[in-house]
Amino acid sequence: MILGMLVSAVIAALGLLVALGRIGHPIDGQVLTNFGWGGVIIGVALFGFFAYLMRGRRRPVA
Secondary structure, eight states: OHHHHHHHHHHHHHHHHHHTTSSOOOBTTBOSHHHHHHHHHHHHHHHHHHHHHHHHHTOOOO
């Protein structure tokens, strides 16, 4: 789970860098910002999913 959270955080950070125009270059005159924002959304969603799974796993057994 921790590895999944780290990978999703990296995906979100990479997507943010692309969305802000820090990395990447236009392909055939089209900017990559839409793909970057998509990467941010996917990374945040995966991070939330793995965090939800971790929360469910830590419940004490009664």
